[in-house]
Amino acid sequence: MSNERRRARQVEPTPEPSAQDLEQQRDHQRIERRALLKGALGLGGAVAAAGWVSLAPSSWPLSLRDPDGERGKPTAAVRSLPEGGFRVPDAPSVADLGVAHGTQLKPMLLAALDALGGVGRFIQRGDVVVIKPNVAFERPAALGATTNPEVLTALIEIVREAGAKEIRVADNPIESPSSCFVRSGIQAATQAAGARLFLPTPEEFALLGTPGATWIERWPFFWGPFVGANKVIGVSPIKDHNLCRASMTTKNWYGLLGGRRNQFHQDIHGIIADLALMLRPTFVVLDATRVLFRSGPTGGSLGDVKPGHTVVVSRDSLAADAYGWDNLLERQGEALPAYFAKSAARQLGQPEWRKLALREVNIG
Amino acid sequence: MTNRVEAREQSGRKAGASDERVFVRDGLRSYRRTYRRQEVYWGAAIVAGLLGVLLWVRHKGQHPDPSLYDMSAALSGAAPTGAQVVVGAERTPLADRGPGAAVQEASRANPAPAPADAPADTAGAAERGPLPPELAAGAFREGKIGAYTPDNLYVKIDGRAEYYLGFGLKSMHSVTLESSSGASVEIELYDLGAARNALGCYNGERAPGAESTVESGSTFRFDRNAAFLTRGPYYARFVGSDETPEVVAEVQRLVEILRTKLPSEERPWAFDLFVDQLKLPASQVSYARENAFSFGFAHDVYKVSLSAADSQDNMEAFVAVKADAAGASSMAKQFQDGFRSLGAAAGQTPAGVPLFKDEFLGSFSGATASERWVIGVNSAPSAERAHQVLQQLEQGLHALPEAVRVKAQPAPEPAKGGENE
Numbered sequence: 001m002s003n004e005r006r007r008a009r010q011v012e013p014t015p016e017p018s019a020q021d022l023e024q025q026r027d028h029q030r031i032e033r034r035a036l037l038k039g040a041l042g043l044g045g046a047v048a049a050a051g052w053v054s055l056a057p058s059s060w061p062l063s064l065r066d067p068d069g070e071r072g073k074p075t076a077a078v079r080s081l082p083e084g085g086f087r088v089p090d091a092p093s094v095a096d097l098g099v100a101h102g103t104q105l106k107p108m109l110l111a112a113l114d115a116l117g118g119v120g121r122f123i124q125r126g127d128v129v130v131i132k133p134n135v136a137f138e139r140p141a142a143l144g145a146t147t148n149p150e151v152l153t154a155l156i157e158i159v160r161e162a163g164a165k166e167i168r169v170a171d172n173p174i175e176s177p178s179s180c181f182v183r184s185g186i187q188a189a190t191q192a193a194g195a196r197l198f199l200p201t202p203e204e205f206a207l208l209g210t211p212g213a214t215w216i217e218r219w220p221f222f223w224g225p226f227v228g229a230n231k232v233i234g235v236s237p238i239k240d241h242n243l244c245r246a247s248m249t250t251k252n253w254y255g256l257l258g259g260r261r262n263q264f265h266q267d268i269h270g271i272i273a274d275l276a277l278m279l280r281p282t283f284v285v286l287d288a289t290r291v292l293f294r295s296g297p298t299g300g301s302l303g304d305v306k307p308g309h310t311v312v313v314s315r316d317s318l319a320a321d322a323y324g325w326d327n328l329l330e331r332q333g334e335a336l337p338a339y340f341a342k343s344a345a346r347q348l349g350q351p352e353w354r355k356l357a358l359r360e361v362n363i364g
Numbered sequence: 365m366t367n368r369v370e371a372r373e374q375s376g377r378k379a380g381a382s383d384e385r386v387f388v389r390d391g392l393r394s395y396r397r398t399y400r401r402q403e404v405y406w407g408a409a410i411v412a413g414l415l416g417v418l419l420w421v422r423h424k425g426q427h428p429d430p431s432l433y434d435m436s437a438a439l440s441g442a443a444p445t446g447a448q449v450v451v452g453a454e455r456t457p458l459a460d461r462g463p464g465a466a467v468q469e470a471s472r473a474n475p476a477p478a479p480a481d482a483p484a485d486t487a488g489a490a491e492r493g494p495l496p497p498e499l500a501a502g503a504f505r506e507g508k509i510g511a512y513t514p515d516n517l518y519v520k521i522d523g524r525a526e527y528y529l530g531f532g533l534k535s536m537h538s539v540t541l542e543s544s545s546g547a548s549v550e551i552e553l554y555d556l557g558a559a560r561n562a563l564g565c566y567n568g569e570r571a572p573g574a575e576s577t578v579e580s581g582s583t584f585r586f587d588r589n590a591a592f593l594t595r596g597p598y599y600a601r602f603v604g605s606d607e608t609p610e611v612v613a614e615v616q617r618l619v620e621i622l623r624t625k626l627p628s629e630e631r632p633w634a635f636d637l638f639v640d641q642l643k644l645p646a647s648q649v650s651y652a653r654e655n656a657f658s659f660g661f662a663h664d665v666y667k668v669s670l671s672a673a674d675s676q677d678n679m680e681a682f683v684a685v686k687a688d689a690a691g692a693s694s695m696a697k698q699f700q701d702g703f704r705s706l707g708a709a710a711g712q713t714p715a716g717v718p719l720f721k722d723e724f725l726g727s728f729s730g731a732t733a734s735e736r737w738v739i740g741v742n743s744a745p746s747a748e749r750a751h752q753v754l755q756q757l758e759q760g761l762h763a764l765p766e767a768v769r770v771k772a773q774p775a776p777e778p779a780k781g782g783e784n785e
Contacts, residue, residue, distance in 0.1 A: 074428040138540075139603075140605045140606065142606060143589075174519060174520070174522045175519065241523060242523060242526060242527045243523040243526055244523070262518040262525075265518070265525075268523065295524075297522060297524055298521045298522070301588060301590035302607060303588050
């Protein structure tokens with residue numbers, strides 16, 4: 001308001017308010033009170049809402065409270081493997097276990113696969129195949145703690161000849177990965193055979209959901225090699241193990257886990273049963289060309305290794321492992337490790353391999 | 365008032381309204397029909413700023429910092445206490461890194477490069493632990509050195525770590541010596557805190573029938589490409605890449621170095637009984653820190669094999685010391701109950717010690733207390749032989765020098781994880 005108008009208003013005599021004016025003033029006051037109350041109510045509501053959203057316990061509805069910052073973090077997607085795994089359809093007329101004895105590895109593998117219907121039953125043209133060997137330790141292959149690189153080479157050749165578009169070799173070793181792949185001979189075998197080697201780097205890991213698992217219902221998994229893959233083959237040595245008594249094809253999937261997996265040692269049989277649930281492969285190869293029968297899983301002395309001259313192929317990891325326990329580790333008569341019963345209870349395989357169809361051949 | 369009201373009515377404004385007010389008393393409707401240009405510019409700038417903030421938040425949400433995906437803390441909780449950073453060229457294994465952790469791989473196609481020579485300062489000495497310096501000689505050069513604690517030993521040897529933890533592991537240091545030909549020898553040196561633990565650990569990995577040499581405070585054996593040595597509280601494994609003469613010679617050389625450089629320790633008291641009194645080979649003496657004969661109660665038990673190496677039998681004499689006679693009696697009773705659970709009572713020895721016959725093996729076992737000591741025999745081929753062994757143990761105990769009897773004290777009971785020694 002300008003000064004002139006203010007002075008003009010001061011000079012003007014204030015007329016007496018009429019009854020109508022008084023009525024209008026009372027109306028105005030009522031309206032102002034209502035407006036004040038409305039405003040106060042609205043403001044109070046806004047304050048209360050803001051307080052709820054920011055201070056209410058995070059489990060309450062509409063609460064955005066995030067005391068440790070975890071809620072604000074982006075939620076990593078949980079991956080899942082194909083339902084039913086990477087299995088091929090059943091074929092009742094063929095064997096469940098193929099066992100080949102000898103010293104010529106590629107013919108042995110082919111013979112064992114023929115027992116199961118031939119490699120063509122498992123690998124088709126255009127397939128992207130992941131092969132998971134055991135590269136767990138920085139040990140020369142002769143010490144039996146890792147997959148025999150010659151078996152891996154033969155397997156890669158067979159899979160390629162069957163028409164696979166891409167063959168990937170992957171493992172997440174305990175120790176320094178590059179050293180393990182080199183000293184075990186797996187890196188050289190992979191590269192010489194023309195397969196693609198996946199070393200574990202953090203970017204390759206993702207959360208994997210395994211519904212029904214006890215320990216790994218959601219756990220970091222070596223996901224990178226599995227992107228776009230439609231067939232998975234495990235190839236593991238056969239080893240004594242001081243915790244679970246034997247490490248074979250089922251335990252081999254342990255090498256796909258990330259995170260602090262040492263905590264699983266407290267329930268080693270439980271985690272192996274979870275591994276059987278996690279991954280249903282196309283088939284597995286039990287590499288018994290050597291047998292680490294003592295001081296496993298690391299070994300160290302050639303005196304702890306004996307020649308096995310055998311490969312076992314099966315779609316059923318438990319059956320292959322049970323055969324290995326009885327005939328290759330020569331522990332027939334001893335109780336099977338507990339992971340067999342745990343896995344069988346989940347209908348993940350048949351430990352009573354004698355009930356299955358087996359074909360055994362001697363090569364050379 | 366009336367003039368003012370009339371004047372307002374003429375101008376089309378309600379009573380109480382003012383040119384300056386935006387809101388009017390009868391609603392929140394903006395009254396002004398015009399706005400100054402400056403107000404419009406400010407308003408547009410504020411709207412643009414808010415829009416920019418919105419777009420930035422949306423962009424950051426779609427492109428989050430990768431470290432936010434590090435799930436290791438969320439999945440594992442706190443890092444293990446006491447874990448030491450693995451130094452030298454042993455990098456933190458990727459098994460412990462979840463997605464999002466920084467990658468330090470030097471090359472994915474080539475082996476880990478050998479580290480620069482370790483500096484001769486305390487930090488370098490700490491890396492090596494009890495490993496003697498300057499192990500390299502001839503064609504072999506030192507490669508990676510690793511240092512591990514009970515909390516992270518699994519990183520090196522996975523589930524095998526539990527075996528050494530069961531013997532009270534304090535630390536493990538490893539070094540790999542490599543030659544230009546590609547041959548290598550890796551030394552794993554376990555500090556088990558006490559000579560008895562090292563001895564037990566050594567014998568636990570000894571194949572049945574494998575002979576050891578006991579000499580100048582060391583017990584050792586060779587096995588093709590490998591060698592195993594215990595001296596003082598240390599247990600060393602030497603793993604050669606093959607059994608060529610080059611590697612075997614290098615293993616032997618390294619064993620000699622550690623035999624001379626590692627500190628020794630007074631031998632456990634049970635050697636005085638088994639070796640000095642009973643004239644048994646020192647190489648046959650063993651120690652079970654816990655779970656002797658697979659009995660959960662049986663810890664701190666010294667055993668000696670009495671069967672020939674090529675024998676089918678597995679007869680062992682054993683002894684344990686307790687704080688007092690009551691403790692010894694209690695443990696003896698536990699052994700008796702344990703042997704009974706494996707078979708059936710089989711009478712007594714002439715001295716009145718209960719014997720038990722194994723249901724499957726047909727062998728005889730028994731135990732009794734003698735003052736603070738528990739003495740016993742496991743898997744004897746006959747009751748007579750069991751009695752004979754128990755008699756010899758009793759006589760040997762009584763013949764022990766007083767100094768040895770005083771020295772014989774029970775070891776602390778192993779805690780979970782074997783950290784109490």
